[in-house]
Amino acid sequence: MAHLTITHTHQDGTRLTGSQKKDGVYEIVRRNGFTWRCRQGIHIRPSRDLDAKTLIINRAARALRDAGHEVTIEIDNTPRPTEIVEAERQERAEDRAKRFAERAGNADAAGLEAARSITDGIPFGQPILVDHYSAGRHRRDLSRADNHRGKALELWNKGEHLADRARGAVAHQKHRENPRTTMRRIEKLEADTRRYQRELGGYERNFRNGNGDIAFVETHEPAISRRRDDLQRWIADADEQITYWRTQLAAHEESGAFVPWARQHFVKGDQVRHHGFGDWYEVTRVNTKSVSVTGSSWGWPRTIAWDKVAGRRRDGMQWDTPNGEPWPVELAGKIARWRSLERDLAGNDSSTEALFKRGRIELARNIALGLDMHASDAEAAACLEGVTDAATDRKVKAAFVDVYDRLAAGETAAEVTASYEPIELAAAWRMPDREPVRRTAVKSFFIRDRDDIIAVQPGDLIVGFYDRGYGKDHLMRGFCGPVAAVSEVNDRRESGEFVSITLTGGQERTFKLPLWFAVHPAGTWDKETPPAAASAVDVAEVSKAEPVETVSVTASTDPEPQPSAADNPVEHWTAIGGANDDDCGDPWGPLLAELRMLADQPG
Template sequence: MLTISHTHADGTTLNGSRKGDGVWEVCKANGWAFSRNVGIYLRQSRDKDANRARIDRTAEALRAAGHDVTVDIDNTPRPTAERETDRAERADRRAARYAERAGKADAESQARRAAADAISDRMPFGEPIKIGHHSERSHRRAFEKIHAHTEKSWEAADKARELSDRAEAVGHNLAHRQDPRVTMRRIERLEVEQRKLVRDYGERAAGKVARLTEEIEHWRAELAKLAESGEFVPWGPEHFRKGDAVNVRGTWYPVVRVNRKSVSVPPLIGLGRPNGADGQPWSWTDTVPWDDLGGRRRDGMQLDTPNGEAWPVDLAQKVARWEDLARWIGRDGRDEETRREALHVRWAQRLAHGLDLGAGQSEVQAFQPHPDDTDTCRALAAAYLAVFERLQAGESTADIAASLPPMPELTPAWVLPDGEPQRVQVREVKPGDMLRGVYQMGGLLGCGDGMLSRSFCGPVAEVIPHEGDEYSGERFVGYWVVVLSTGERREFKPWQPLAVHRAEQAADATAPEPAAEAEPVAEVKPTAAERWQALEAANGDRPGSRATQERIRRQSVAWHRVHGVADDHVGSLPADYPGGDEERAAALLAAYAALLAADGIGRTHPAEPEPTPDAAPLPAVTAGPSAAESDRHAVALAVAEAVRAEARNYPDQDSLIYTQAVRRGLHQRASGMDAGPVADALRAEAERWPDTHGTFSWSYVGASMRRRADEIVAGVSEPAATAAPVNVFADLLAARQRAA
């Protein structure tokens, strides 16, 4: 016995069918659908009157196929409140199902990824397949397994991403339905439908009219609750008058006329401009309903909501300007002006809080007030904008830092402790430690320990080891997750080096004990010579690291510039190093600070001076190259051309050793030549190394040449290659043979 039933709570469903009885084929031909959770049903039939025509047609077709069919229809509507509660519960269950499936897919992706990494970690870096060796078959099978696991990991990750998006979409859909502005539009639509039924059908539509009346009253009651709590108060004609300015989707328009349900403004296509392209006033106006308005301006004050507090328009414009600029944080544009603005946006935040220019964004976020503290948030945005505009005007960072106006009283959620951090591996990090940054893997590039990146720093809340980690040889298999107190998280290999202050140091920095009162002691500032000697002494800290190498390079460049000597041997310290007297030491520190600013980074060591891009002009080197230097330049040009021609034969080569040989040849080409021709040559060369090869090496070489050209024009010298040009080419040929 088959039963076709309909209620407003369950919709139209068919019960009593079994697999293979032929019922589904008949229902499918009549527009029915199937779900494992519901069974056979009619789409979009819940909370609506039954579609009797389709139900009768389906019942007749089933009876003709030899089935007994009964029909049970109940068109009693549910109250709107009950209907909306049921809708929200079903949405929550659907989102939970999607989230559960997404978690399973993500776990599978991580397991596949870990399996591929476990196989690859057992092979030495860059080991080729030995043709004819007894290990050839197992080596090839290992690569096949790696590829299979990687592909399955990507497929599972795509599936997890899709399911997560679905779960998120369910929540967004429910939030959109409950949005008060959407509710206002819904009420207006229901009222139009109600009037149409009364006008066209009269008493015959009394049931539908009563149902619409009940729904309208429900939504009006919801809006009244929001207005009573102050969460949402709708705009109305009593809030506006001619001459006001209204916010329509982020643009301000003058009010031309106030209507009963809307305001009339100049054409929206004009984006608030009073006149058209011909300079004449617009010949028409557009109407904007109350639910589409986002604010009002009158007499120099701005009102964001009808029940809000007015605040000055000039301050509101500054806040809006800064919010627009803040979108560039962490992004670098392609043109010079955009890159300059993005850099000044980051510098403005750091200068405003007294941080060094190399501080990470997490350190800036530690100063951010609570979003509910609107006054402090607005004052902070205005302060950021003021510093940004001074940077854009060309004012030096030192002058800005010395003359900043008082900032809002802000206590950071955490601060980095003073002193040098410990270098530890991820698996040695503990909750409560203070993470200062991540050491980039410079050792793989022949750069020692690598530079310290402070893009990921802050108090460590949790360290999650990879499930099922096993110690294999000298390495752990899988990724570990470090979670900060801010909620930010990042995956690392367990041997990834991090810069960490242990929990004891972090506690001393974040919660210092009040010091006993003592008599004031005159502060003794170190002399310039002492500061320069401290900077020299810092060269002994981890001499193989990239940071130390860069520090020595800047010291050497500063010495050559201050003494007016051509920097042919930059990178090796002069014989009479260090400089002796106070005046020369001060000049060396100023030159070093200018180099820091030119590199676009902050201090990487406490002994370094603050970056000052507008330091006093340094002596220019005007001596031309000698005959011997000209011969060396010719040899360097020939070698660089040979390097370029040789590299073109290997478009798929991504060996790091190979890339280093290419870079050394290019640096030889630039060594000692005039700035203008060298920069032009490098830019032309960079165009021949586009980013479309899809490999790290070629895109890195092109970017390196473009950066080098900018540095040459700015007067930043590059260390000459340590090997002779002929040796560079020999290294290149050796790298080619090793790669083959």
């Protein structure tokens, strides 16, 4: 029988040593609270930086002794400094996130490569020759390739799981270091300290009856012996943790990153914003650790603790932080409305009302920024990329809401554009006001030697890509912006050839070949060169390009009154500017073109 040792320290936790493979020890302790990991061996989880769980340890030791093993127990409950504990915790979290990310990236590569190595020896479209001697080997190869693909899929799912765990490790550490979490942790440690001190000195607990009279008194004597030693150690450890976390909170406050709200910041009649709900409530009383508020229609919340306070309103002004600059409540209301409109814009509601609303939101944004009415989300993001200060950001969002309100009130896009002065912002790039040239995604094998066909290159400005539909080519504007990189052609055999294009903004998309793009060549768009200054090659490309139909939804310039949605929904949708989709540009373009064609036919 083995000689086993169960040791416990705050640095390593509770671990069992002396066991060897297949000696039956793990099967015994597994039923008594222990587990096994390759990096830690047999241990209790969690036990690091905690006092020893003597109940579990003693129970496991008895079971091992009953099985004939010799067991020695060594326990050291001396706590470590909080600074060292938190530093090691952060290091473990970063190591865990990095390890999971690496494993997730390499999870499915081997299986797919093995499947391709098998099928590479089989000509594309080759059937199984049933009466040939190679039929058995052909079936086995296909079965092996299928198995490899199945394993690759399982590994891909495992990679997704590991990636989620990596993100979880980072999010957990970020939440632990959040100042609001720190405030709640300090409050809990102070409550624990009071409880330990009360038990250390002894206390009485009164039980009252329905009339409020004392019916019974429960007396607790002062702690003695081992319990007294434990309480004194816990009090010292809690005081040390409180000191550490208060220092961290003071550092946040000194840097201005987070300043906690306190009692002196509020008076009765103020409005307070709840950090979790985002709603505003009227303050009815200011307490030591919270404010009492008028609850919602269902009467909740009644109090808001300081760590849940996210703003104050008084005399028509709003403060987001105690040391922040006040700004008008009316402007703050517009910012809150635009955030709600952004959520509606990102929604998936396909009802007619939701589609019209999303069209108005996009049109309001484009008009306020001075863009074309059917400009894509990428063009708007390029204009907003340089907005870094809070004042400009609030001004821009308030302008979005003002334009949206005018469109929602019934004004047409042409009327709003004629009377509205756009906001001037330094855009990262702007789409030139001229016709783009047509370029292929990549020069494949069949057109590699043709000098008159040019492929998309880094530095080009993509306007969109052409999609075949309804017998014509339609320009889809959802993927646009300056090109950062173009990958090599990825031959996926029976699936076809693919190429990945990465934009400077970080967007990456994989396209199936062949595919043509509408682009402004490098060097002709960064300073918005007029059409006369375009190069001879670009002019030649424009002249050689096939005529295509560019479907875009623009505002009506007809001064006549616009029909309502009930009279002509197609024209009403056109009047408010349509909608752009993140992936495929304007998905309603081909449908609107077809509806207009049918509307022009007699009968």
